[in-house]
Amino acid sequence: MTQATISKKWRWTGRIVSGLAALFLLVDGGTKLFKPAPVVEATLRLGYPESTIVGIGIVLITCTVLYLVPRTSMLGAVLLTGYLGGAVATHVRATSGWFEMVFPVLFGVLIWGGLWLRDNRLRALLPVSRAIAMN
DSSP states (O other): OOGGGSOHHHHHHHHHHHHHHHHHHHHHHHHHHHOOHHHHHHHHHTTOOGGGHHHHHHHHHHHHHHHHSGGGHHHHHHHHHHHHHHHHHHHHHTTOOHHHHHHHHHHHHHHHHHHHHHOHHHHHHSOSOHHHHHO
16 A cells, blocks of 8 residues: 555544554553652552562553554554553452453553544555545
C-alpha cells in the first residue's frame, strides 16, 4: 500500500484515538511516578508492594512514548498490549469487578485501532477488508 491509500479523515481519526489513549496512559504513568495516596492504596489492594509503583510507571511511560513515535509505534503497541494483559491478569487474580477486567482490554482495542487507522504497515499486515483499507 502507498501512503495515499489512507484518507486524511481516517488518518486524523487514528491520530486522535491514539492520542487520547496515549494521553490517558501517560497521565496514569505519571501518577505512578509521584505516588499519591490513591495510587499507593490501589497498588497495595492489588497485591503489589509500594516499591514497584515507580518502576511500573516508568515502564508504562516508556511503552507509551514508543507507541507515539511513528517509527516505533508497532513495538510500542506490542509492549502496551503486554502491559495491559498484565493489568487484566492482576484484576482477575485480585477478583476485581468486571469493569476493571474489561477496561484494559478496551484500551488495547483503542491502541491497535488507532494505529490501524493511521499506519499503512499495520493495514497491510491486518487488512480488515479491501473496501475499508482503501478508503
